[in-house]
Amino acid sequence: MSMIEIENFRLAFDGFEGRAHVLDGIDIRIEAGESVGIVGESGCGKSVLARSLLRLNPSPPARVVSGAIRFEGQDVLAMDRAALRRLRGGTIGMVFQDPVTYLNPVFTIGRQMEEVLRAHEPQLSRAARRDRCVELLEAVRLPQAGALLGRYPHELSGGMRQRVLIAEALAGKPRVLIADEPTTALDVTIQRQVLELIADLVERLGLTLVLISHDLGVIGAVCRRILVMYAGHVVEDAPAEELFRAPRHPYTRGLLAAMPDLRRPGHMPSGIPGSIPDLRTPPTGCRFHPRCMMAEAVCRATKPVLLGGDGHAVACHMAHVPA
């Protein structure tokens, strides 16, 4: 039994102008202790997928069409409120993109952290709660943790706020950490520090990590396994080194070729022609085919299956054809 099992998961959003098929047959298994990165461009479904693991997509408009999500064998989609509460923050902690919007501006850091702790460990005394808060802030390497508890969010920098949110995500002693674009709102120097912190916490606490990002540089810096998503499909699943060294899906190759690289002056990255499809009327077969240089009749007709026995799987009819 894997820690996280997602099986043929389909999720749609119902809107006025039709139903958008946002996740279309996702199959992923994540083992305990793995650090998995999910990469893709806007609208590929990576955040929706991360939220699905905790059933955080509001319904309506979200609607599970089919499939299953299991956490250590337990059916997440069938959980009652009490079980969901234990799952959210208790077994799986989550960090989001914008640290400003996830902290309440009118309460001190201490008060917000205590609220989280009260939910997870109601039996703790006031003094013990405070000690735990200090401990958590120290774990995310915030100096003068005691004094920080009396501060308001606006008195903290963006990097400090994100550290506070990571501390809150750790408050319930989770075994899994999901981080959805945790550094996208931060400056590059701060981004690096926060990623180092996440990598360090994962190692020290033995966490299983799911890191969502649009930036392959961010994913490559932290994760050992990378899933590439496009338009609601997982198109490639490979060990990090493999993916960068020998990408098999034309979209992955396109993404890598589009990234500017400071180490290669004079090298002009190439874009991927076209733009992402409207998921209310997704392309037939492989959803990438309208933008793919290699597409043939079979790509338009049949959805490719994620295949690969060597730990490097790809969903592409043309994967065997040399690029």
Next chain:
Amino acid sequence: MTPLLEIRGVTVRFGAAEALRDVSLALQPGAALGLVGESGSGKSTLLRVLLRLQGVAEGHVLMDGQDITGQREARLKALRRDVQVVFQNPHSALNPRRTVHDSVAEPLQIQGGLDGRAIRTRVSRLLDEVGLGEHFLWRYPHELSGGQKQRVCIARALAPGPRVLLLDEPTSALDVSVQSQIIELLRRLREHHALTYLFISHNLAVVQLLCEEVAVLRQGEIVEQGSVEQVLHAPQHDYTRALLSSVLPPGAYRLQQGQAAS
């Protein structure tokens, strides 16, 4: 050569805080100057100073060698025509109730001298130049992707026939697969129109693709300035080094605590 745009010894204060401290920067005709720095470093304030949208406590703003620091708005016609801006977020830079044609036509209407038919022809040609076909003319922003919107913003900036484009993080809100298309477009336009660029970005790899010179701004001061090769590949200032060591290249390697310092 007389710089096209220049600021000399500019200091800007917001209350007690100094957003820019004694900053001098010259934009030579035909140059592509990258301005890098993190949030709060003063990049946007500097841009606003160049556009005379932000007053200065000390120092001067010059255009073609002429001091325009205290010039009244009515006498800034040349500045308003010759210096155009492309902003970071194309989703908020276009009026959602206007068609692509109307957004791009507005600067032409303000300039005057063209009738409706001539304006339409000109708008079509501008769209063509940024890689958008005739069929985009009557579309509304919500019908366009992020990259297409940014192309419309660039067409609008080109409409008055400017000499300088101030590009404020024009690709930061876009996906990487679209980012390279926009960079390519900006490179081509610069060649065709002999444009001068001031390119503001936090992404050093993108600056390298578009610029020959770089200035590094930190807490309101320029800490390093020089050619792209010098600044990005043989940095002198500690802050520039810190910035460069924070860039995560596309590749797999594990970050270790404290590794950035080494």
